[in-house]
Amino acid sequence: MALLEITDLHASIDGKEILKGVNLKIELGSVNALMGPNGSGKSTLANVLMGHPKYQVTRGKILLDGEDITSMAPDERSKKGLFLSFQYPSEIPGVTISNFLRAALNARRPEGNKIPIPEFLRLLEGNLKKLKMDRKFITRYLNQGFSGGEKKRAEILQLLVMDPTLAILDETDSGLDIDALRVVAEGVNMFMGRQKCILIITHYKRILEYVKPDTLHVMIGGKIVLSGKGDLVDHLEEKGYGWIEKDEKS
C-alpha cells in the first residue's frame, strides 16, 4: 500500500478550478519529483495536501497511510506525519525559531508532557550542526528579515527537527546559491536516510542531481500527465514540456 494515495483530486480557489483530477501514489522510502510549467497547479497541490483553507476540494480524496485526510485540519495532517516546506514561508514577528519549534514539538505531544528543555536543545543543536548553521540563528524571529536562502534553511531545519514521514518541498531549491542548495540537499538526504518519503516540487534539474528521484511526475493543466523514472528529467531538460503537451492533445 502506498503511503500517500491521491485519487481524482479536484480543487478550486474562489470558484476557479485549479486541480482537475490529480492521481498520484507515493511509496514509503521513495524520492518523488514533481515538475511542470508555471501555473500547472503544483503549489496548489502542495497546499491542498497540507489542508490550506483557501482551497476547496470539490472531488476526489487523499489517503495518508490508508486514512482519508481529505477534510482534516492542517494541524491534524501534520500530526499524521505530513510536512510542507513552503515556497514562501510566512514571517512570524516576535516568535523565535527556538520558541516556534518548541511549540510545534509540544503540539504533537500529549497534554502536560512538554519536551524537557535539555532534550529540546540537544535535538535542535544536533540538527543545526548537521546543517552547518550558527546557534544564534535560532534566537532570531522566524523568517523575519531572512534572506531567501535563510528562509529555506529554516524550513529544512524544521523538517529535520519535526521528523515527519512525508515531506513536500515546494520549490525549496528556488533562489538558492550553490552552497545553500548543497546544504538544503544534504538536509534532505539526511531526512531520506530515515526511511521516509518525499515529494520535491521543482523547476530545475540542479537539486535532483543531489537528491536522486526514484520517480518523476509531470503536471500540466491541473493533472499529472506523465510519471516515469527519475532519469526522465534529462529528457525534460532537453525538450521542455512541449512534447508532452503535444502528446496530450493527440
Place this chain on the structure above:
Amino acid sequence: MEQITENQFEDYAKKLKEPKWAFQSRERSFRRMQSSPYPPSRYGLNISIAPYGFDFSSVMPQDPGKPESGRMLVKHSSKDKIEIVQGNNLGILEQSGNDALELWKPIIENLGADKTQQHKLSHFHDAFANSFLFIRIPKFAELESPIEIFQEIGEGQTLSDIFVLAEKGAKASLLLYKVSKNAGSQKNAMAYHSEKIALIAHDSSSVEFVSIQDLSREIVQVLDRIAVAGKDASVTWTDVCIGSSYTRMDIENRLCGEGAQGNIKVLFLGAGTQRLDINTKSIHAAPRTVSDILTKGVLNGEAKALSRGLVRIEADASGSNGYEKQDALLLSEMAEADAIPNLEINNNDVRCTHGSTVGQLDKEKLFYLRSRGMDEESAKKLLVEGYFNPVLDMFKNKNISKKVHEAILKAID
C-alpha cells in the same frame, strides 16, 4: 455623582480629620465636581467607548472608615535611600515629620493648577481620595531593584493617589501590581476604582513606572497619570492593562526641561465586553525634548478599545522629536479598535511622526503555524505572544520585561 449632597461631602471629609488646607482642597474639588461634565464617551461620528452596563452617575462616595481597603504594600530593598509616607488621608504628611508637608504640599497644589480643565470623575477623585502614597528618591540615589507596590482592589471604594519625586540625578523604577481582592468570586455589582499617579522628575533624573493590572471584570476604573520632567530627565510609563470591565486611562508627559525625554507604552489585552479608553499626551515645552508613545493591544470577543494620542510641541521647543504609534490586533469579528492620533506643532524646527495599524491575524501565518501541528487556539496564542515580544525586547530592565511577559502569557492562556 449628581446626587452627592453637600452634607454627604462634609460628613465624609470630617471623618478623615485632615488639616484645614487639605479639607479646603477637597472642598474646591467637590465644587468643581458639581459643575464639570463627565469625560466624553463619543468621539467623532462612529466611535463610542462608554462603560458596558455601568453608569458613572451611580457612583457615590463610600465610608472612608476602612483604612485597610486598597492599602498599598510597598517593598523595596534600599530602605535607607528612599522616603515613604503612606496613609488614608492627607493628615499623614504632618504626622510623619521629616518636613514631608513642606515637601509635598506645594507639589499637590501645583499639579492641581489646571484642574479647571478636568472632568467630573477627576474632581470626584480629588474630593474623596482615600489612599495616599508618597515616595521620595533623594538626590543621586540609584536604586538597583524596582520599588514594588502591591495593591488589592476589593471591598470598599479605593481612590488612590501615588506621588513620586525623583530628585536631581536620582534613578529608580517602580512596579505597581494591582489585583482584585476577591478575584474569581462572582459578585454582580460593579465596583468603581480610580487612581492618580504623579511623577516629578528633577534635572538629570530617570524614573520608570510600570503598572500591571489584572483586575476582575466587575471593576470600572479611571486612571490618571502625569509626569513632569526637568532638564535631561527621563520619564517612562509602561501600563499593562489586562483586567477590569472598563478602563479609562489618561497619561501625560510634560517635558519642561531642555533635553527631557518622555516615553509611554500601553499594552492591553481585552476580551468579553471590556472597554478601554486610552488617552496619551506628550507635551514638549522645552528645546530638544524627545517623546515616544506606543499603544499596542489585542482584542477578542466584543472588546473595544480607543487610543487617542497627542504630541504637542510648543513654540519654544525647537529641535524636539515626537513619535506616536497605535497598534491593535483583532481576534474576532465583533472586536473593535480605533486610533485617533493628533499632532499640534508650533515650531518648525522639529520632527514628528505618527502611525497606526488595526488588523486581523494574518491567515497565511495562521496556516503556517497550523501546518506545523499547532491547533488554531495554540497558533493564535503564539502569534499574540509574538505581537508583544518586540515591545518587551525594548525594555532595558530584563526583570521587568520578564514580569510583563509573564502577565501577558497568563492573560492569553
